[in-house]
Amino acid sequence: MFDESTLDANAVAGELEVLFAVEMTAVVGKCAHCGNEAAVGTLRAYVNAPGVVLRCSICGEVVIAWAWTPTGGRVDRSGASWLGQPSGAAPSAAAPSEA
Template identity: 40%
Template sequence: MNRIQGPDFQDGNVLAGSFREIFATDITAATGTCAGCGTTGPVAELRVYAHAPGMVARCPHCDEVILRVVRAPNAAWLDLRGTTALRIPLPEE
């Protein structure tokens, strides 16, 4: 397996600071775009099904799965493959 390396990128550790800031906010205030139908709306308007090992959030317009969250005692899994974009409002610096 060949790995492309160069001065144009850094490893994923550089994301730590940005992600810490983003996920410290109320995610229900974020606006997401459905990968299925293209509808954009607040995360708070998703239809969430919580009677499973995790939570599944579906688009209120086309019923496609937007995101999944599973929580264990020592870890959490977040699957956003049904979202093409997630706009998270942040406080001004």
């Protein structure tokens, strides 16, 4: 399912932060395909394409993908049932707090 060119979402954390205006790799998401709940940072990243594809580390399906157009980024996150802050997570300097 994964090969030696596979990266983690951390490799595109900068693009994710620009697209979502918040640090995203510590955000938790639920895979809409298999139900796995894990940090966005665990998603496998594929970057050798016109856009970027992030796949579930368990089932390999696409969770988040985006491409840059002349007018900005366009994100498809229909492979995520939800995205949110982890419960009981250590506060992050870059992520919004729950308070």
